[in-house]
Amino acid sequence: MEAYCVKCKQKREMNNAKEVTMKNGKKATTGTCPVCGTKMFKIGGK
Numbered sequence: 001m002e003a004y005c006v007k008c009k010q011k012r013e014m015n016n017a018k019e020v021t022m023k024n025g026k027k028a029t030t031g032t033c034p035v036c037g038t039k040m041f042k043i044g045g046k
Helices: none
Strands: 002-005 010-013 015-021 027-032 039-043
Touching: 002 039
Parallel strands: none
Antiparallel strands: 002 010, 015 027, 027 039
16 A cells, blocks of 8 residues: 655555554554554545
């Protein structure tokens, strides 16, 4: 899953991507940046 890293300011492939459900019931994907290790978050991920 590709997401935007705020620290690197680039789109990167997520490490340890997990599908989560937000409070409002929508799906999202969370993981970490392979370069800097920052948490990444993408709403509506598969």
